[in-house]
Amino acid sequence: MTTLSSRAGTKGVPRADREQQILAAATEEFGLHGYEATTVAAIAVRVGVTKPLLHQYFGSKQGLYLACLDPIGDRLLHAIRTAMDGHDTAAPSTPLRVLSALFTALDAQRRAWFVLYDPSLPPGSDAARRAAHYRDAIDGLAATGTAELLRTAGTTDPLDADALKYAWRGLCTALVRWWIEHPDQSPEAMTRRCARIVRAAHTVFAADDDSP
Numbered sequence: 001m002t003t004l005s006s007r008a009g010t011k012g013v014p015r016a017d018r019e020q021q022i023l024a025a026a027t028e029e030f031g032l033h034g035y036e037a038t039t040v041a042a043i044a045v046r047v048g049v050t051k052p053l054l055h056q057y058f059g060s061k062q063g064l065y066l067a068c069l070d071p072i073g074d075r076l077l078h079a080i081r082t083a084m085d086g087h088d089t090a091a092p093s094t095p096l097r098v099l100s101a102l103f104t105a106l107d108a109q110r111r112a113w114f115v116l117y118d119p120s121l122p123p124g125s126d127a128a129r130r131a132a133h134y135r136d137a138i139d140g141l142a143a144t145g146t147a148e149l150l151r152t153a154g155t156t157d158p159l160d161a162d163a164l165k166y167a168w169r170g171l172c173t174a175l176v177r178w179w180i181e182h183p184d185q186s187p188e189a190m191t192r193r194c195a196r197i198v199r200a201a202h203t204v205f206a207a208d209d210d211s212p
Contacts (some may be wrong), residue, residue: 019057022047024109027068031111035065036120065115065127066101067108072112073134080141094145099194102172103179103187110183113176113208142164142168 013021025046028039040061044051058064081102084094092100106112116135121128146164150156177192 009167014171015057016211018047018049018053022049022054022057022064023068026064027067027072027109027112027115030065030068030118031109031114032143034114035061035119035122040064062125062127066113066130068115069130069134072109072115073131073137075105076102076116077134077137077141080138081209084145092191095149096195096198098145099175100187100191102176103190107187110176110180113173117135117173139169193204 022043026038026043029043029046033042038061040051040054043064044054054064058067059113079101080098081095116131118131121131143161144167147158147161150161150164175190175194179185185193
C-alpha cells in the first residue's frame, strides 16, 4: 500500500512534481552561484519548501547536485553524439550542428552548462568525479571532431588538435554565457548568429593568409 509520504510532497503537490520543481530551482542556483556558494536553504526558499523536505528527498547538497547533474550530462552527451552522427551533405557543418544541438538541449535551462563546468566542486568528491566523467566524455567527442576538422583542412599536428579542443570548450562556454545575458535569443537565432560569426572569421583569417 502506498503511503502519503511516497505519493505527495507539501501542500498537496505530488512528490514527483515537487522533485522536479526542486531540481529546476537547484539547477538555477548551482548554475548561477556554483556548488560552493549554493545552500540548501536558498534552494528551499526558492521552491517554497523546508530544508528537511529537501534532505528527505535528496539526502544532502551533494545528492541534490548529482540529481541535477546526471540529466544535464546525459542530455548534452546525447545531443552532441546525435549532431556528430549526421551525415547529410546538405546539413550545416559539424561544428554548427553541435552548437545548434547544445543550444536546443540547454534552452529550457541555460545555466545548466555551468552546473557541469563548475570549478567550485569539492576536489575528490563524488560530485567532482561525476562531473569530470561527463566533461571527459564531452572532451572526447570534441577531440574526435576537432581532429577530423583539421585533417579535412590538411593539418595532422596532434598539438593543433589539442589546442583547438580547448579553444572549442572555451568558445561554447563564452557563447552560453552571452546567451544567458540575451534571453530573447532562441536556439535557432543563436545558430544563425554563430554561422555568421564563423563566416566572418573565415574571411578575416583567409585575408591574413593572402597578405604579403
